[in-house]
Amino acid sequence: MKITIFPLRNFPLINPGDSLTEIIVEELRKIDLQNRDIIVIAHTILSKSENKVYDLNLITPSPFALQIGRMQGKDPRKIEVILRESSEIIRMNEKVLITATHHGFICANSGIDKSNTPGDTVISLPDDPDFSARQIRDEIKEKLHKNVAVIISDTFGRPLRVGTVNFAIGLAGINSLEDIRGKTDLFGYELRSTIIARVDEVAAAAGIVMGQADEGTPVIIVRGVDYSINDNSARELIREPENDVFR
Incomplete structure (x- = not known):
């Protein structure tokens, strides 16, 4: 598997009330967008456009x-x-x-x-990042005729670990979790509890290119990831309180 990660260069500054969906579509016209590309968007530009x-x-x-x-x-x-x-x-x-x-x-x-x-x-944060991700994905499909996935990301700290990492807070067109329980490892052992937070992995990888300072690259394209197409929610990544031993 070859994975390529690159930013939309010279992305314009977003002001409150701007149509982020239209701006992203116009910027994507400048590249060779492909089906199954994953578009990772920093929540800050979405929040600005939605007057948050x-x-x-x-x-x-x-x-x-x-x-x-x-x-x-x-x-x-x-x-x-x-x-x-x-x-x-x-x-x-x-x-x-x-x-x-x-x-x-x-x-x-x-x-x-x-x-x-x-x-x-x-x-x-945006009020409903899943909804916004679906709007952006639908507009790309309608205007550019490409079937892509969209992830809205933000950086969070992690319990018991130092440092922040990019996480998915909204998504469209990609399964939030990859359940590989029942598969076997190299030695034939059956996996019994492995559920992969695929969208968080993608968001974290995009964060390396996106940066958190003055890079000016809030929209990242991730190409080559094998993922399942789904329209579920980033909220499925939230552990239920009764199963959270740290709360």
Whole structure:
């Protein structure tokens, strides 16, 4: 298997209200897009296009946000946005605030992002990244006549590991999980518990090229991955609370 990963170069800056789907389609016209390519999109440009941008100057922090801000030495206005975008606080101390988002993702600060956004603004996660991924995929199929998969990604930290990794938070046209239980290994042992988070593997690989600083490459093409076509949800990657021994 040969896998190729490359960015859409010179991708334009996205502003609130821009039609990201139309922009992506026009940029894809410039390359030799192929069937079964996987398009990995940084959530920040999707969130911007969907007006998921908070101006901190317009945020009035609650007493609880003020309390956390004092404890952590952080801007209570940003804390307020984190709380608004969360459904539950999982862990909190003087340094970190781990929450569950309304989607069910468990991450630091509800995924609120300050990078690559100007002034006193922050970006939150898209409301429904699966839906947005399907819209982009459908538009590509209609306008460019290519059957591709789409992954919306964000970088999360990991329990018991240092460093962040790109994860899938939305998807279309690709199975979120590859269940290979029942297959055998090189020595004939039957696999009994192996379920592969294929879309997270693809998102992480794309993250190497995408970068997280000033690279300016928020859309990545991954070519050559063998995957199953499906229209399920990235939420299937979330472990149920009753099976989560770390929560």
